[in-house]
Amino acid sequence: MTTELEHLAARLREFARAREWERFHTPKNLAMALAGEVGELVAEFQWLTAEESGNPDPDTLARMRTELGDVTLYLVRLADVLGVDLMAAAHAKIDDNERRYDADLYRGSARKAPPSPRGT
Amino acid sequence: MTTELEHLAARLREFARAREWERFHTPKNLAMALAGEVGELVAEFQWLTAEESGNPDPDTLARMRTELGDVTLYLVRLADVLGVDLMAAAHAKIDDNERRYDADLYRGSARKAPPSPRGT
Amino acid sequence: MTTELEHLAARLREFARAREWERFHTPKNLAMALAGEVGELVAEFQWLTAEESGNPDPDTLARMRTELGDVTLYLVRLADVLGVDLMAAAHAKIDDNERRYDADLYRGSARKAPPSPRGT
Amino acid sequence: MTTELEHLAARLREFARAREWERFHTPKNLAMALAGEVGELVAEFQWLTAEESGNPDPDTLARMRTELGDVTLYLVRLADVLGVDLMAAAHAKIDDNERRYDADLYRGSARKAPPSPRGT
Numbered sequence: 001m002t003t004e005l006e007h008l009a010a011r012l013r014e015f016a017r018a019r020e021w022e023r024f025h026t027p028k029n030l031a032m033a034l035a036g037e038v039g040e041l042v043a044e045f046q047w048l049t050a051e052e053s054g055n056p057d058p059d060t061l062a063r064m065r066t067e068l069g070d071v072t073l074y075l076v077r078l079a080d081v082l083g084v085d086l087m088a089a090a091h092a093k094i095d096d097n098e099r100r101y102d103a104d105l106y107r108g109s110a111r112k113a114p115p116s117p118r119g120t
Numbered sequence: 121m122t123t124e125l126e127h128l129a130a131r132l133r134e135f136a137r138a139r140e141w142e143r144f145h146t147p148k149n150l151a152m153a154l155a156g157e158v159g160e161l162v163a164e165f166q167w168l169t170a171e172e173s174g175n176p177d178p179d180t181l182a183r184m185r186t187e188l189g190d191v192t193l194y195l196v197r198l199a200d201v202l203g204v205d206l207m208a209a210a211h212a213k214i215d216d217n218e219r220r221y222d223a224d225l226y227r228g229s230a231r232k233a234p235p236s237p238r239g240t
Numbered sequence: 241m242t243t244e245l246e247h248l249a250a251r252l253r254e255f256a257r258a259r260e261w262e263r264f265h266t267p268k269n270l271a272m273a274l275a276g277e278v279g280e281l282v283a284e285f286q287w288l289t290a291e292e293s294g295n296p297d298p299d300t301l302a303r304m305r306t307e308l309g310d311v312t313l314y315l316v317r318l319a320d321v322l323g324v325d326l327m328a329a330a331h332a333k334i335d336d337n338e339r340r341y342d343a344d345l346y347r348g349s350a351r352k353a354p355p356s357p358r359g360t
Numbered sequence: 361m362t363t364e365l366e367h368l369a370a371r372l373r374e375f376a377r378a379r380e381w382e383r384f385h386t387p388k389n390l391a392m393a394l395a396g397e398v399g400e401l402v403a404e405f406q407w408l409t410a411e412e413s414g415n416p417d418p419d420t421l422a423r424m425r426t427e428l429g430d431v432t433l434y435l436v437r438l439a440d441v442l443g444v445d446l447m448a449a450a451h452a453k454i455d456d457n458e459r460r461y462d463a464d465l466y467r468g469s470a471r472k473a474p475p476s477p478r479g480t
Contacts, residue, residue, distance in 0.1 A: 004123050004207050011214060018223040024407050027184075028173035028272075031165045032406035034191075035275045038158045039399010042282075045151045046392035047384050049290065053148035054201070061202070064147075068199055069209030071154075075195065076210070079188055081174070082181070087124050089189030090196070094131060103138040144287050152286035152388075155395050159279010162402075166272035167264050170409065243364050244447050251454060258463040267424075268413035271405045274431075278398045285391045293388035294441070301442070304387075308439055309449030311394075315435065316450070319428055321414070322421070327364050329429030330436070334371060343378040 005087060009080040012073060027082050034074040041067040125207060129200040132193060147202050154194040161187035245327060249320040252313060267322050274314040281307035365447060369440040372433060387442050394434040401427035 002010075016022050044064050045053050056064060079086045122130075136142050164184050165173050176184060199206045242250075256262050284304050285293050296304060319326045362370075376382050404424050405413050416424060439446045 004125065008207065008210055011211075015214060015217065019221060019226045021226075026170040026173050027176075028165045028168055028170050029406055031162050031173075032268075032272060032275075032402050035158050035162050035272075036399045036403035036406060038155050039396045039402065042151050042155045042392050042399065043396035045148045046389055046396055048148055050146040050148050053146050053151075056147075056202075061204075064202060065204045065209045066213065068195070068202075068204050068206060069211075069213035071195060072206050072210040073213055075188070075191060082176075082184060082188075084181075084185050084188050086188060086192050087128065089185045090128055090192040091131075091189075093186065093189035093193055094135060097135065101139060106139045106141075148392075149286055152282050152392060152395075155392075156279045156283030156286055159276045159282065162272050162279065163276030166269055166276055245364065248447065248450055251451075255454060255457065259461060259466045261466075266410040266413050267416075268405045268408055268410050271402050271413075275398050275402050278395050282391050282395045285388045288388055290386040290388050293386050293391075296387075296442075301444075304442060305444050305449045306453065308435070308442075308444050308446060309451075309453035311435060312446050312450040313453055315428070315431060322416075322424060322428075324421075324425045324428050326428060326432050327368065329425045330368055330432040331371075331429075333426065333429035333433055334375060337375065341379060346379045346381075 003087075005076060008072075008076050012077045013080065016077075025077065025081055027078060030074055030078040030081065034071065034078055037067065037070040037074055041071055123207075125196060128192075128196050132197045133200065136197075145197065145201055147198060150194055150198040150201065154191065154198060157187065157190040157194055161191055243327075245316060248312075248316050252317045253320065256317075265317065265321055267318060270314055270318040270321065274311065274318060277307065277310040277314055281311055363447075365436060368432075368436050372437045373440065376437075385437065385441055387438060390434055390438040390441065394431065394438060397427065397430040397434055401431055 016025055041064070044060065044067060048056070048060075076086065079089075136145055161184070164180065164187060168176070168180075196206065199209075256265055281304070284300065284307060288296070316326065319329075376385055401424070404420065404427060408416070408420075436446065439449075
């Protein structure tokens, strides 16, 4: 059975092949393209308050959705050319986080914020 | 049926709930966390040549895999709190790109590079 | 007279030369390194409220200062290898912004936020 | 004597004041705006080879210059609202790097690349 991410990766592979763009799609270039798209996504949120960011108006939400789509495309394409299984990598990372941030220890503690990703 | 992305989103929802971290997980904050993780991912590629980036040594590939996992976690969590279907958003974006970049027109043309994401 | 930015650029040039790192310092690689450092800077702010971000505790402020230093190093080095005068580029951009965002028009208007950088 | 960076910071302060945009210019928001602009800058380099990135055509270089200007504006504005002296922070960081990466040790060594910024 083909999963939804495999299906998307296959569609992107064919998209690049049909345009002979594979040579541009080195992992290095795709990582940059991903960073560029995340920059566009972040820009949608930059002047919103925390509250506004959770209740975007329809036009803003539509732009966020478009940018989320772009980010997903480059993330899936990058993982595909590197041969990385994104779902396995993501679940392995939550497994780690569950061990590292014990729920009882971190809940209701004096810590005011989740740990920063530094050192992850 | 639950898809793999829905399953991951549910696991992240429960992870945040168990630690009472939902109040930190505003879309604005999650977009920043995503940008931070993409920065760590990009850093893995910054001094590699194009060729090296396609043939990373096992340690480097393991770090890339870990960072790809982190990026996936925040992307899926951000889409979940915004109520955006990532797969639908991604396929809608490829549909657009297929219309915009006609394969026959862009293949073998004088254009030396795929279009930049500016204006997308 | 040497300006402070020219002085910093000269110091970075010599730092790279002494280690024979010039071949790594292509504009492409330096742009990635800049993105990586900005990712680390953003991570310092991700879980802070707007208010907290304006009143960081001394340890947090020290880390922000370090990351701001890193970002400055790569920005100045990138501009130097490209032959771009950062101060001239910055002032040209404010000139543009002053024309585009007329103070009387944008002040006290219904607009709730400054224009997004999209399209700039 | 006013340095060139102090002069730029003062001009940006007045720009924000005249439009009553100070309340949008929290450090958190400015860090996001900086990340967004760096995303646009990176996008200019993403499909270029290392060689091409060092020899951009005039139009590409003009766009790079514009994006470098934008990045500089937000970096200087962010440092100003945080009360951080960018030049002092940058020189402190090179001092560190000179201690950490001894020129004789790192030159001509088997290391193929400068140290990644992880852990910095």
